[in-house]
Amino acid sequence: MHKYVIMGIQGSGKGTQAKLLADAFDLEHISVGDIFRWNVQHHTKLGAQVRRIMAAGDLVGDELVESVVRDRLALHDWNHGFVVDGFPRNARQAEFFLESWDLDAVILLELDDDEVVRRVLARRLCSQCGVDYNLIAHRPKVADVCDVCGGRLEAREDDTTEALAARLRTYHDKTRPIIELFERKEFVARIDASRSIDEVQAGIRAALRLAG
Numbered sequence: 001m002h003k004y005v006i007m008g009i010q011g012s013g014k015g016t017q018a019k020l021l022a023d024a025f026d027l028e029h030i031s032v033g034d035i036f037r038w039n040v041q042h043h044t045k046l047g048a049q050v051r052r053i054m055a056a057g058d059l060v061g062d063e064l065v066e067s068v069v070r071d072r073l074a075l076h077d078w079n080h081g082f083v084v085d086g087f088p089r090n091a092r093q094a095e096f097f098l099e100s101w102d103l104d105a106v107i108l109l110e111l112d113d114d115e116v117v118r119r120v121l122a123r124r125l126c127s128q129c130g131v132d133y134n135l136i137a138h139r140p141k142v143a144d145v146c147d148v149c150g151g152r153l154e155a156r157e158d159d160t161t162e163a164l165a166a167r168l169r170t171y172h173d174k175t176r177p178i179i180e181l182f183e184r185k186e187f188v189a190r191i192d193a194s195r196s197i198d199e200v201q202a203g204i205r206a207a208l209r210l211a212g
């Protein structure tokens with residue numbers, strides 16, 4: 001049984017790495033973002049709640065995230081373990097993990113703030129069909145034009161230098177106490193996330209002593 005938590009700032013490739021790891025070792029990828037998206041798309045009661053929060057311009061609160069993760073973990077529906085992605089969000093929730101689950105490791109994807117800024121500011125979105133592009137990793141064939149529908153590519157509204165600086169500060173303020181807590185009690189695998197997707201994945205497997 002393998003029980004992991006994966007942490008990393010946006011742009012660190014956290015979701016991609018969690019999915020690769022889960023697919024390779026038959027683990028459940030428990031992504032808080034995916035759970036919320038699924039509920040919004042399927043018009044569930046939780047989805048309606050999330051929609052109201054977002055419409056008001058707020059972020060989904062820590063309590064709601066916590067109850068969703070608790071319910072999800074209570075299903076015990078994995079054969080070989082899980083990778084939790086998007087939780088814990090604060091030190092109290094990290095305590096919950098330490099009390100309730102015998103984690104094998106916390107995977108921490110590390111990326112310099114400068115590299116986060118470079119990656120996030122390179123993101124583009126098609127204004128017509130919503131397909132994602134990235135001027136570093138996934139360029140369109142013609143500059144500023146969507147490969148799929150020919151629509152105009154635009155930066156996301158909240159991907160500005162100022163907004164990013166604020167998000168980075170919040171991330172570090174919230175994450176530092178969680179990492180410190182985990183480091184006192186658990187194995188924290190610090191992984192350099194500036195490398196290619198394959199190299200980062202290999203680094204994770206080596207740190208966790210997973211063969212394959």
Ligand SMILES: [Zn+2]
Pocket residue numbers: 126127128129130131146147148149150151
């Ligand atoms: Zn398009």
